[in-house]
Amino acid sequence: MMLVILVLGFIFGAILQYAKLNRYDVISGLAILEDFSVAKAIAVAVGFGALLINIEISLGLAAYHVKPFLVGGVILGGLIFGAGMALLGYCPGTLAVSMGEGSLDAWVGMVGGLFGGWFFTVTLPGIKWILGPNLGKIALHTIATSSVVFILLMVVFAAILVGLSFWLHKKEQKSDLKWLYAGVGLAIINALVFLSFVANRPIGASTTYPYLADVVLGLKNNAYFEKIRQPGQWELIFLGGAFLAGLIISLIKKEFKLVLQHALWKRFKGDAPQMRIIWSFLGGFILIYGARMAGGCTSGHILSGGMQIAVSSLVFGAFALLGLLLTGRWFYAKKEHSV
Template identity: 35%
Template sequence: MNEIVFKTDGEGILVRFYQMIENVIHQGHGSVALVFLIGVIFGGIVQYTRVDKFEKIAGFAMLKDTIVPKMLFLAVGLSSIGIYFMAEHGFAHLHIKPIVLPGLIIGGIMFGISMAILGKCPGTGPVSIAEGRVDVLVGAIGGLFGGLLFTLFYDDIFKPLQGESLGTGILPDLFQGNEQLSVLIFGAVVTLIAILIPKLEMEDELEDNDSLR
């Protein structure tokens, strides 16, 4: 993995912002045109599947709509295989984060509750904003303020709250000598789960009423 070198030194919000940009630049994600193209394709898929609708995310939280979990399991199953073998051949880089259980548990609960209330996730939110949905824009602004508070009080509050790191690791590390096979089995099982999940959809009553007029 290429070492990331920060050219901007110091402390403060602006410094961290510049360091974030430098981090992305040095990771070598490809040209701006390629990143833009991937974004367009992603937005098109979200639009086509309509997973940016409130009913899809909220319905998932209430177990009344399974389109989102089917897509998530399918994406995880296929991408886990693709990304692992791409990384093995130098076409991608694995940026493995440390395991901090308290932070993951607390953050996961907050993330799930917030996603169910807003009816969006960080991936579908920008698509909804592009559609002109003001409620999602308000939620995004709230998220920015939340990120600001996290940055300002990270050292004093949030870092201790996260707990101790248990180190980094990925699933293939548990199967020394059979890493590739473990990835293939994991990807196949998760993909199979996506196929076996029954298809349920929670209808948008307002949209249905408009279509009848």
């Protein structure tokens, strides 16, 4: 089973790397509305994936894994997560791929994420009141009045997202369609993971960080660690596969390179390495803390949850995007530097 998870993670990482969806310049480019590759790929993945997953479930090959709608956690966590994503330029899953490619800022962000995971574990008892109320596992399939209504709304949902992706693509006036193939690939890999005889769970990434931090620091005697023990182990192996994809493919393509400051960072923030280190650490810390407040991240909430048309995941996605854009508007608003 461990080998299967590793291979699935490798495929996941290879898909992200193929379309460069893991790159700092691409993700930060979305924060300043200059690059819509990530948004387009996610829209296609969620739209197409919603059809695939619900077909599997209707055939009895998979089950729903909807995250509960913790109102405070999803909204505040989404905003915090989006802010961390803008500062760091990576998601919890893309961090692993970029680490494999040699991005030193991703390694710093990973360390910040581990501290964020540890800090969430120790502060959770004191912030539980902020995370609620818990409205339960609400999704389209739980509120649709009939199977006909459900199918109709699901098809409309998928069509809107796919249409949105092509509208954004037309707005960008780019010919590259790697984002489209990557979006389809992400939908398929999610559908594979959902299958009962494969993993019987959604894809995820952010649970890795508190799990690993708690193991290293010996914080195992608490209710939160018991809750994340199994998913944390799974996601750690999965991200290990994504890391190997980044490393092996970049070495084969002779693109492996140790880099701390990427082009977009230099353009807005200059060449001072210490500033990139500081903001990478803080971004990673904030990113993971927000993800754990919400109970998921780009992989577990926006992709896997979105494909299930789960209310908690759709709300998280909206507030994460808001946090990303607001922080991007502030953080990258200074005078540009010559590169």
